[in-house]
Amino acid sequence: MIPQISFSRPVVLVSRCLEFEKVRYDGQVIHCQAVRDLESFVDFIKVCPEVDIGLGVPRDTLRIVKTKGEYRLVQPKTGNDVTEKMDEFTDSFLEELSEVDGFIFKSKSPTIGIRDIKVYSGLSNAGVIERGSGFFADKLLKRYSGYPFEEDDRLRNMRIRHDFLTRLFAFADFRETLGSGNMEQLVEYNRRYHYLFMLYSQSLANKMNSLIKGSEGVAFKEVSWEYFSLLKEVFSNHPFSKSYVNMAQNIYSGFKEQATAEDDFLFNDVINLYSHNLVGVGAVLEMLKFFVGKFASEASAYSRFFEPYPAELKMEVDPGRDKDYWEHFHF
Structure with missing residues (x-):
């Protein structure tokens, strides 16, 4: 969970x-x-x-x-x-x-x-x-x-709004981390956001990891400002459907030894539907959330990947879902 x-x-x-x-x-x-x-x-x-x-x-x-x-x-x-x-x-x-x-x-x-x-x-x-x-x-x-x-x-636009809110709350979170002056909080920030950053750019997310791991003995201010430069560079990218497929495969691969044949079938079926634009990215994320809750020992590390901003700010997927289009139409 x-x-x-x-x-x-x-x-x-x-x-x-x-x-x-x-x-x-x-x-x-x-x-x-x-x-x-x-x-x-x-x-x-x-x-x-x-x-x-x-x-x-x-x-x-x-x-x-x-x-x-x-x-x-x-x-x-x-x-x-x-x-x-x-x-x-x-x-x-x-x-x-x-x-x-x-x-x-x-x-x-x-x-x-x-x-x-x-x-x-x-x-x-x-x-x-x-x-x-x-x-x-x-x-x-x-x-x-x-x-x-x-x-x-x-x-x-739903995609533009999602991308903006994702970046906005990540920046606010980093500002508070920067204000703490605490290297442990920067390490924790990177842990929470790593999978989200991987979605935007795997190479830059790995650079951020390396920066954090090599920060021993380096002044917090120096490390944090270099990290901030990478943060801005990460968000200069924008994920498309292939990014989500690659990220889903990356996350699921970590659970392969624990997964059953039924799990494999479910995963591949949803990814295939999404790749052919027959289900939305929400279906992929909900499926991954299920597997993370089932298999991951540190589910909190995925928190910003699944919830980059408050759920109340999400747009409705289908605003007209319950509209009666057949009212007063009889034959």
Whole structure:
């Protein structure tokens, strides 16, 4: 049986217009289910760069304009250039930002959007010449390279949301481990997360193991920061179906001597169904959880592999499962 585990409480920087305040340019608040779901599990730091530099609500829209190789943040309707104000605010904000584990930003925003933000060649009747990050977001992406960043619209996707939450809670857990200054806690962190890291990258997970095993006599700060670099590198990868199959085979191989012919049949049958996309990854994980509970002497070592974040944050697999599609339809 996998023991109950507790989770560190992540600190998340979030766009203030997502579920919190009517600070969007049109005076609206944006619904984001992921933010709403997280409210009981994280501490939010809220920011709206436009309002924080003194622009009102509602307000004229902003756009990024590139002229003579320079990027400017301008309100096209009036020509109001707020580039310097935004740069000064962002630099000041970064200086004051202390603990943070992840970021959820509003998509398509010329200040806080992460990806695919339009850059124009001029203020009016000008085409899009390139795409990048928002003025505010760009500096945070550079300062916190490798950290969990996502946008509201992408977090509607089950796989993207799962990956973001996995990274977010791993980062929060590591921050607390780092704050302890205790090598034993770093060893324990690595033990809890090893199988999860193996799912993302077996070679990097093995490097992390080697680093921990060779840490005797090395200062905690030196080991922990090298470990953190590997942690960020691990999560630069993203597991696909083959990753889950390989990991399932890796875990099950440790139980081969104890497993029966019936166990082998069950394992191979579920893996075959999953490989042909006839069952979801949840079926694979539940099967592995059964075998770990049955055979493993240290089931707690698998805890973050099976539960990388609180179960309450999982999305429904089939939201319309109990809907009656045949109601009032008779023939």
